Amino acid sequence: xxxxxxxxxxxxxxxxxxxxxxxxxxxxxxxxxxxxxxxxxxxxxxxxxxxxxxxxxxxxxxxxxxxxxxxxxxxxxxxxxxxxxxxxxxxxxxxxxxxxxxxxxxxxxxxxxxxxxxxxxxxxxxxxxxxxxxxxxxxxxxxxxxxxxxxxxxxxxxxxxxxxxxxxxxxxxxxxxxxxxxxxxxxxxxxxxxxxxxxxxxxxxxxxxxxxxxxxxxxxxxxxxxxxxxxxxxxxxxxxxxxxxxxxxxxxxxxxxxxxxxx
Numbered sequence: 342x343x344x345x346x347x348x349x350x351x352x353x354x355x356x357x358x359x360x361x362x363x364x365x366x367x368x369x370x371x372x373x374x375x376x377x378x379x380x381x382x383x384x385x386x387x388x389x390x391x392x393x394x395x396x397x398x399x400x401x402x403x404x405x406x407x408x409x410x411x412x413x414x415x416x417x418x419x420x421x422x423x424x425x426x427x428x429x430x431x432x433x434x435x436x437x438x439x440x441x442x443x444x445x446x447x448x449x450x451x452x453x454x455x456x457x458x459x460x461x462x463x464x465x466x467x468x469x470x471x472x473x474x475x476x477x478x479x480x481x482x483x484x485x486x487x488x489x490x491x492x493x494x495x496x497x498x499x500x501x502x503x504x505x506x507x508x509x510x511x512x513x514x515x516x517x518x519x520x521x522x523x524x525x526x527x528x529x530x531x532x533x534x535x536x537x538x539x540x541x542x543x544x545x546x547x548x549x550x551x552x553x554x555x556x557x558x559x560x561x562x563x564x565x566x567x568x569x570x571x572x573x574x575x576x577x578x579x580x581x582x583x584x585x586x587x588x589x590x591x592x593x594x595x596x597x598x599x600x601x602x603x604x
Contacts, residue, residue, distance in 0.1 A: 342368075342369055342370050342371060342541065342567050342568065342571060342586050342589070342590060343370070343371055343372040343373070343374075343541075343589065343590045343593040343594070343599070344365070344370055344372070344373045344374065344541070344542055344543050344545075344564045344567050345374045345491065345493075345513055345540045345541070345542045345593050345596075345597070346374060346376050346432075346466070346493050346494065346513060346515070346542035346543070346544050347373050347374070347375060347376065347542070347543050347544065347545040347563075347564050348375070348376045348378070348544065348545060348546060348547070349361070349362075349373065349375045349376075349386070349389060349396070349545070349564075350375060350376075350377075350382055350385040350386045350389055351545075351546055353546040353561055354546065354563075358389075361563050361564065361565070362393065362396075362564075362604065364563065364564075364565040365563065365564035365565045365567075365604060366604045367565070368564075368565040368566075368567070368568055369568065369586075370564050370565065370567055370604055371395060371590065371603040371604055372395045372396070372397070372590075372593070372599060372602070372603065372604055373395065373396050373397075373564050373604065374396075374397050374398065374399060374428060374429070374466075374593075374597060375389055375390055375396055375397065375398040375399070376398075376399055376431075376432050376466070376544075377398055377399045377400045377401050377421070377431070377432065378401070378402070378403035378405075378406060378432050379402055379403065379406040379409070380402065380410075380411075380414055380417045380418060380421075383398070383399070383400040383401060383402075383418065383421050384421060386398035386399065386400070387400065387421050387424055387426050387427060390426035390427075391424075391426050393604075394602055394603070394604065395602055395603050395604030396426075396604070397426055397427070397428045397597065397599065398426050398427055398428070399427065399428065399429040399430065399431045399432060399466045400418050400421035400422045400427045400429075400430060400431075401418060401429075401430050401431035401432055401433045401454055401466065402414065402418065402433060402450050402454065403432045403433070403434075403436075403468060404433070404434055404435050404436040404441075404442055404447040404450070404451065404468060405436060405441040405442055406442065407442035407443075407446040407447045407449070407450040407451075408441070408442035408443060408446050409442075410446075410450060415453050415454075415457060418430070418454070418457065419457060419461070422457070422461055422463060423461070427463075428463070428464065428597040428598065428599065429458075429463055429464040429465065429466045429491070429597060430454050430457055430458040430461070430463050430464070430465050430466065431454065431458075431464075431465055431466025431467060431468070431491075431493070432466050432467075432468050432493060433450070433451050433454035433455070433465065433466065433467060433468065434447075434451055434467045434468030434469050434470075434472075434476055434493075435447050435448070435451055435468070435469060435470070435472040435475055435476045435479070436468060436469075436470040436471070436472070437470070437471045437472050437473065437475075438470045438471040448475070448479060451476075451479055452479055452482075452483050455479065455480060455483035455484075455485050456483055458485070458486075458489065459483070459484060459485065459486060462486075462489070463489065464489045464490070464491055464596055464597055464598075465480075465485060465489060465490050465491065466491050466493050467480070467490060467491060467492050467493055467510075468493055468494070469492060469497065469501075470496070474504070477504050477505075477508070480508070481508075487508055487509030487510065488509060488596075489596075490508070490509075490510040490511065491510065491511040491512075491513055491540065491596055492505050492510050492511065492512050492513060493513045493542070493544075494513055494514075494515045494517065494542065494544050494548070495512045495513060495514060495527070496517050496523075496524075496527060498526065499526075499530060502530050502533065502534070506533075506534070506535070506538065509538075510538070511538050511539075511540050511592065511596050512534050512538055512539060512540065513540045513541070513542045514527075514531065514534075514539070514540065514541055514542070514570060514574060515541075515542050515543060515544045515548045515570060516543065516544070516548040516549060516550035516551070516562065516566070516569065516570055517548055518531060518570060518573050518574060518577070519550035519551050519552040519553075519569055519570065519573050520550075520551045521551070528573075528577055531574055531577045531578060532577055532578050532579075536588050537588075537592060538592070539574075539585075539588065539589055539592060540589055540592055540593055540596065541567060541570050541571055541574065541589045542567075542570075543562050543563065543564050543566060543567050543570065544562070545561070545562040545563045545564055545566075546561045546562050546563065547562055548562055549561065549562040549566070550562070550566055550569040550570060550573070552569060552573065553566060553569055571585055571586055571589070
């Protein structure tokens with residue numbers, strides 16, 4: 342399995358990161374893309390990926406952080422993106438759910454990252470929540486490359502899914518699909534995602550799969566739990582689990598141009 346989105350540079354992993362990676366390896370996780378969410382977090386993600394086999398990173402600014410960018414931030418992200426460990430620009434996008442950053446700032450920061458991904462011919466790791474179609478509009482306006490866009494942690498509607506699939510984007514599925522309440526719509530939509538566009542991720546330490554038994558005392562998610570997402574997807578899609586794991590790993594290697602190494 343390949344986890345295409347885990348926040349391993351997050352402070353929740355500071356005390357036991359090596360143990361977390363060892364558990365992931367034992368659980369069958371072969372590679373992890375570590376998510377960058379700001380200039381400083383992206384730098385930490387790159388440094389982490391540079392010291393571990395089977396880890397790569399993204400470099401970008403999350404919409405929540407858009408209000409905090411400093412002059413020269415695009416150049417900083419570009420410098421990180423040129424490092425061999427970085428395989429995508431992002432996590433970038435729009436989040437109008439709580440507007441931790443003003444929408445105008447989110448739009449400006451997202452557009453700049455779409456353009457950067459295009460200049461560097463790199464995948465774009467996209468966050469979209471309650472944008473009312475604005476994320477799709479900005480991707481189209483800035484001419485995002487269809488086969489270079491990954492919709493991270495898809496939790497949208499059928500209309501949203503149609504928009505992303507019509508555009509030719511990859512779809513990342515997290516433990517949201519294991520939530521019988523919040524994930525109900527996603528569970529009905531998952532079988533519609535073409536096999537060659539499907540990716541799996543944990544978004545650790547967030548989105549602990551609610552189907553886990555026993556549930557970890559800390560309630561912290563980690564890459565070792567990626568199999569819970571894979572199992573849920575395989576069941577919903579009526580696909581053998583081994584086949585789903587192989588398909589999603591192949592898609593991850595293609596989407597992010599990952600070298601053939603393991604964790």
